Amino acid sequence: MTARSAVAAMTAYTLELRHASVKLNQNESPYDFPPELKREVLARMAERPWNLYPDFESSTLRTALAKAYGLEAENILVGNGSNELLDAAVGAFVGPGTPVVFPRPTFTLYEKLITIAGGLPVPIEFEPESGLLPLDEMLRALDGLRGAVVILCSPNNPTGGVLPEGGLDRLLATGATVLFDRAYGDFARPVILSEAKDLFGEAVSQKRSFAVFAAQDDVIPLHDRLVTFSTFSKAWGLAALRVGWLASTAATCREIRKVKLPYSLNTISETIATVALENRAIRDANVAKIIAERDRVVRFMKEIDTIETFPTSANFVAFRSNLKLDDFHKRDVLIRDISSYPRLAKCLRVSIGSRAQNDAFLTALQELA
Numbered sequence: 407m408t409a410r411s412a413v414a415a416m417t418a419y420t421l422e423l424r425h426a427s428v429k430l431n432q433n434e435s436p437y438d439f440p441p442e443l444k445r446e447v448l449a450r451m452a453e454r455p456w457n458l459y460p461d462f463e464s465s466t467l468r469t470a471l472a473k474a475y476g477l478e479a480e481n482i483l484v485g486n487g488s489n490e491l492l493d494a495a496v497g498a499f500v501g502p503g504t505p506v507v508f509p510r511p512t513f514t515l516y517e518k519l520i521t522i523a524g525g526l527p528v529p530i531e532f533e534p535e536s537g538l539l540p541l542d543e544m545l546r547a548l549d550g551l552r553g554a555v556v557i558l559c560s561p562n563n564p565t566g567g568v569l570p571e572g573g574l575d576r577l578l579a580t581g582a583t584v585l586f587d588r589a590y591g592d593f594a595r596p597v598i599l600s601e602a603k604d605l606f607g608e609a610v611s612q613k614r615s616f617a618v619f620a621a622q623d624d625v626i627p628l629h630d631r632l633v634t635f636s637t638f639s640k641a642w643g644l645a646a647l648r649v650g651w652l653a654s655t656a657a658t659c660r661e662i663r664k665v666k667l668p669y670s671l672n673t674i675s676e677t678i679a680t681v682a683l684e685n686r687a688i689r690d691a692n693v694a695k696i697i698a699e700r701d702r703v704v705r706f707m708k709e710i711d712t713i714e715t716f717p718t719s720a721n722f723v724a725f726r727s728n729l730k731l732d733d734f735h736k737r738d739v740l741i742r743d744i745s746s747y748p749r750l751a752k753c754l755r756v757s758i759g760s761r762a763q764n765d766a767f768l769t770a771l772q773e774l775a
């Protein structure tokens with residue numbers, strides 16, 4: 407059987423399957439969900455009949471998200487990872503010939519979804535050195551494009567840069583529909599340094615200042631032409647559970663809901679995400695540790711003059727060097743080769759892990775560089 411020509415010309419989303427003791431290749435959290443909370447969820451699950459479908463409206467999780475983020479449940483859709491919701495939103499807003507502006511290099515899934523929908527990809531290529539996404543170039547491209555859609559993630563995967571201040575408002579002012587992926591947004595939050603022993607626990611609190619977050623960082627902007635996508639896979643450390651959510655106005659959510667598959671989020675994942683939201687301080691403590699580690703890793707890397715690191719506000723660092731993925735893999739450290747992305751020749755990306763994992767990476771780097 408022959409697939410549609412647009413699909414036949416595509417490559418599948420791929421991940422090279424390798425194993426190593428130190429796994430820093432998928433921007434996962436190094437921190438697992440606390441065992442006592444795992445037990446609590448399993449106890450709740452044992453009570454719940456498994457022969458019945460999940461709640462059709464995912465009301466419990468949507469209400470918990472609404473409370474946590476100052477929204478109403480009608481502003482929220484939940485799904486099987488934010489990937490599923492990106493797919494649904496592209497399905498709702500991108501049709502044959504719809505121009506879709508996006509920075510490149512970026513998360514490769516966007517271009518695949520646009521292509522499958524028959525949209526017209528309008529990639530805006532940029533250099534990652536500045537740590538900023540190409541706002542002015544995107545605005546210029548949007549000028550004169552009618553009915554355009556913009557897709558971007560800030561911080562950007564795989565480079566780590568962000569949209570310049572005020573960028574979202576300026577993109578919306580063009581009249582475009584903006585699909586804004588905040589998968590790594592928690593790692594870009596402005597932080598206040600303080601002694602926060604109670605929050606971070608004994609293991610990490612000794613004599614150190616850690617970052618705590620201002621409450622306004624969990625505020626999600628709402629606009630009819632703006633959809634924000636969030637995930638439990640990164641900052642919340644729940645990648646195995648596949649839970650994502652989107653936020654927009656009730657009217658826009660109703661449109662996307664027409665495209666999204668029913669029952670895509672299973673009861674177990676929904677319950678775990680709800681329990682996670684009841685324990686938000688765990689996320690905040692983990693994010694603060696990751697940010698502190700990121701800054702340490704970057705400082706170390708900047709000392710090595712054969713390496714160029716790109717500014718990052720995410721839980722990963724992209725860098726250019728003469729080093730190869732295999733060099734690290736031989737030392738039992740798995741990172742990501744991003745050299746095939748446009749403008750990222752000779753580039754690798756390392757996720758920020760635990761202190762011990764990062765030390766293993768930095769030791770390998772020092773030996774190799």
Ligand SMILES: Cc1ncc(COP(=O)(O)O)c(C=O)c1O
Pocket residue numbers: 432433486487488489490513559563587589636637638639645648649650
């Ligand atoms: C930019 C970006 N958006 C979305 C996702 C996918 O998130 P989820 O696990 O919620 O599907 C990723 C995963 O790496 C990502 O890098």
